[in-house]
Every structure is written in C-alpha cells, then in structure tokens.
Amino acid sequence: MTIEVKNIVKKFGAFAALDQVDLKVANGELLALLGPSGSGKTTLLRIIAGLDWPDFGEVSFDGENALAHGASERHVGFVFQHYALFRHMTVFENVAFGLRVQPRAVRKDEAGIRARVKELLDLVQLDWLSNRYPSQLSGGQRQRIALARALAIEPRILLLDEPFGALDAKVRKELRQWLRSLHSEIHVTSIFVTHDQEEALEVANRLVVMDKGRIEQIGTPGEVYDNPATAFVHGFIGESIVLPVEVCDGCVRLGGKALNIAAHGAPSGASKLFVRRHDMQVGPAGSGALEGAVRRVRTFGPIQRAEVALSAGGDETVIEIDAPRDRELQTGDIVGLQPRRYRIFAAQD
C-alpha cells in the first residue's frame, strides 16, 4: 500500500501543527517520522490513521482518497505510545477485539478467531500470557501485545506512535531489532514516529525529519546524517559543534578573524558553522584553521573526548571534540583544529 499526503494543514487554535506537508510513502517501506516534541509528527500520523482530521489537504492510499473514510474503515493498524490496551480484557481478548467487531458477513467463527489470535501471539512470542490482564504485563510485553492487536485486522498500513518511548533503554534496543525483523517478515507499509534519532537511524529505511510543522528533509539514514539539508537537521541528528561565523565574499570569519576554510558558496552574512565532533582533525598548535587549549579529556573505548577552549572569538567558546587515541591529549595542550567535513548555514533570526 502506498500513502500519499498532499499539502496537509492542521491548526490547533492559532498554532499550526502541520504547515503544508507533502509526503509519499512507497509500498512496504519502513519510514520514521523524526522530530522534537511539537514538530507535528504525531499529528501527521493521526491524520493518516483517521484519528485527526486535516483542515486542508489530501491523504490517499494507493491513489484512493482516504479522507472519505473514517478511522474504523481505513484498515490501519495503530500502535499507541502508551499502548491503550483494553484494561478490562485479557491479552487474548485484546488481540481478538479487531476480529470480533468485524461485520457478521466477514467475521471469522470462534475457532477461526482463536487460531488467528494464537498465531499472532506466537508471532510476538507471548503466547504464554494470553490469560493475563494488561496490568499484569511489563511495558515491553504490553507494547508487543498492542502490536499483535493492531496486526490482527491484517492492516494495510501499520502506524506506530513513539512505540518504544515509554520503555527503558535495554528493552527499547531489543524491541527495535525485533521490529526490524518483524517488518522484513510481514512487509506491511509502516510509519513510526520517534524523537530518538538513534532509533530512527537504526530501524527505518527512510527518515522524514520534521520541525515546527514542516518537513525539513527526507532521505535514507545515511543521506540525512552525511548531508543534512538544513541547520536544524544538522543540529538535531548526530552531535554537532556549532560556531557562529560571518561569511563575506567566500571567506569565513570567527570573532573577526578569518578562518582558513572555504565558504563553499555560502551566502554572505551571519552564519553558523556545523562540524561533527569526529570531523575535527586534531594537530599540533598552528596546524589548523582553529586553535585552542585542552580543558579536560575523557577517554572511553576507541575515542577520547576533549573539551577545547577556542582562542579565536572574543568570548570564550568551549567545544567538545572526539579524537582517535593515536595521540593522547593532555589538559593544557594547545592544539590546532581543522574541520575535515563541515557545513555552513545562514543563521536564522
């Protein structure tokens, strides 16, 4: 099932939750909507599910207008952040719910429903919990039951709202891998919302980065990480060093002092220089575009993370860099820093 969203606008009072959003999702894709809270990602998901209605715009599934149907007719599996399991029903009845409310003409008989629920509980590996109530399950188990319940109706699309947001780090990691392998098994077009970049980069085939109701960038995890389209994306995905610079006629200045790096066609004016922590090459004093004194060094694994106070610029600017451990840094060292890869974006007011 393909999904196409065209020019969606959704306002809550004066606040524009979605501002002219366009998105195409290919059949069988596993797409992540990534953004900070308030970026509109959950609203977009709910509009696709039919739980919210756009003020303006179109939503179509396989070219057919989805807005002509309510949520109950869209055959969309929705997994809620806080699971929303039916608290008065057993795990078995939760999963069976979607099958029991089907119109009589297409409804399975009791034996058929039992077989299907068992199959789904096997799929999420929680067959042994079928007589428990939701309050007796752990968070990770509830989330998997919620997924099994959504899959029971054989949805055309699977939507997951912050599926692992309420779980602890270890369980989250397990469930991520599990979701990936489940998706490659059942291959239903899926969209999941997250504010966790690591989760999005690890699980999704494609990322949609959102901010303030707009889509900032769409691409594979590699594209988005290596070639951020906007300052927001660069700052949001991966750790970045951000320095306020001035671009004028192809030269880049920090605190009035010209840096020995090319502007790469960035327009003149107040700008921001973005560098990944590990893209800052460390050399002896005087060897790079920037120079600074090492304040503090912590080593873990293959890298050493150093806080460096830059000497350029009037105000003291302290940045954190990640350097390989081939040359151990000491507190008080004066080092030269050369950005290997960097991006310059115009500063927004």
Place this chain on the structure above:
Amino acid sequence: MSELQSSLSSARDDLRTEPRLIRVVIIAIAVIFLTVFVVLPLVVVFAQAFSKGIGAYFSALSDPEALSAIRLTLCVAAISVGLNLVFGVVAAWAIAKFDFRGKTFLISLIDLPFSVSPVISGLVFVLLFGAQGYWGPWLQSHNVHVLFAVPGIALATIFVTFPFVARALIPLMQEQGTLEEEAAISLGASGLQTFFRVTLPNIKWGVLYGVLLCNARAMGEFGAVSVVSGHIRGETNTMPLLVEILYNEYQFVSSFAIASLLAMLALITLVAKTILERHLDEGQHPRDD
C-alpha cells in the same frame, strides 16, 4: 539489645505521630459527635417503630395508605433512576470524550439541582404545569394530569436527582481519557460497539455508584415532591411525605415504621457505597508501571 530497639522504635513512634493524649481527645470528639448526631437518631427511629411491639410495626406497614406510599416511592424511584441513568451516561460521555463549545456551561448546568433549594425545584414545575402555569390550561383541556399525580412527582424527582450519575462518571471518564476508544475505532469498531465493549465496561462501577446515590435521594426526596404532590392520601403520598403526615397526626408507630424503612435503605446504601468505592479505587490505577 532488644530493649534498646524497642525504646528506639517507641521514640520513633512518638516523633512520627501526635502525643497519645491528643490522639485520644481527637478520636473521642469524633466518636461523640457521630453518636449524638447520627447513631442516636437512628436508634430512636427503630426504638419508636417497635415501641408497641412487632405486631403493631407490621400492621402499620401493611396499612393500605402505607402500601400505596411504598408502591409510589418505588415507582417514582424506578422512573427517575432509569431516566437519569441514560441522561447521566450520555451527558458524561459527551463532556468527557468530546470537545465542544459551551462545555463548561453544560457542566455548571448539571450541578444546578444541587445548588437550588428542593422547594424551588418543585415550585418550578408548579409554575410550568399548574392551573395558572404556562402549560397548565392546555394540559387541562387535554385532560393530562401532571401536577398532583405521578408524572409531576417523577419530574420533580428527576430534576433533583439529575446530577448524581453524571457527577460520578465525569471525573472517572475524564481520567480514563479517549485512548482506548481510539484504539477500538482504529481496529474497526463502530461507535456503538466502542461504547458497549470498551467504554461501558470501564465505567460500570462508577455507573453503579451513581445509580446507588441517585436511588437513595430519589426515595428520600421530600421538599420538591411535597410541593408538586398535593398530598392526596393513598394516591400521591410518597414515603417521606407519609412519614410527616402520620407524625403530625400523632400516629408515632406508623410514622416511625415507615421511617425505619427509609433508614434501612440508608444503611444498605452505605454498605453498598463502601463496597463500590473499593472497586472504583482498584479500577482507578490499574496500570502502574
């Protein structure tokens, strides 16, 4: 060693709570107050009712006037509880699960019967349906009897008891939110299926709680019913009205016999309420992580 421990723990107890004297005094005040204002009157009701023996008690209750009052009270309670159950659930559903203009106004309107004196509540219906009222002449010409008849008593009782079910359900439903309903709808359930399979099971203890309080008030209502009933003996006297009439006629045994029925209703209500509250507390926090 154990001595040391016990002296330590008693010292800790002293720090954690008030001195013994203050505790005793506070508890004693509460017990005396309750005895004088609640327990004693209740005992007096039963003592008076049985003052001439069990035979007199039962003959007072089997008097035709008493039986008629009991029948009327049960009938009016059934009508008003039934209707208020439907109104209350619908109103609470609308308020808790949907956003619309005028919601706050609706909530205050539901509380109106609580803030108005019951006598006024009755008078309102006299103004509407009485012979000199707005609709009185029309009703009279069509031979419909509202005032001084069962419909009037039922209307006044419904008005007075309207808030109970809605009030019991609104906070409960608001706390439960709409997530489970959204889940049900996304799984293909219709509005009615969602209500009967998801919403109603989640609020059933709240509904029972509201019905219980509504029923207790419906059976015990005096002021509003007194204004609209007309006190026709054997016809429009409810139990509370009959208690007053018999008392004024110095028929103390009969009066207190019927009063004892109402008192028993109160006791049963109290026990049922305690049980329901326990269920509600359990249902309130079903999923702590």
